[in-house]
Amino acid sequence: MSVGPQPESEPSWSALLPEGLRMRDSKAPGYPSLTVSASAWAWFVDASRR
Incomplete structure (x- = not known):
């Protein structure tokens, strides 16, 4: 499942x-x-939510 296109400032694909x-x-x-x-x-993800 692609996360989809990213804004111009975030040129990544995942x-x-x-x-x-x-x-x-x-x-x-x-x-x-x-x-x-x-x-x-x-x-x-868990650690970044703390």
Whole structure:
């Protein structure tokens, strides 16, 4: 599931996958993407809400 287009100030692309979250810079599609495990992403979201 794609999170969708981002505002001009946030040039990124991300997708929620069974294995976690994959993201990349949408202005550099040939560059590698970063995948974060589902548990690490859940920890990050939880910690950022505190």
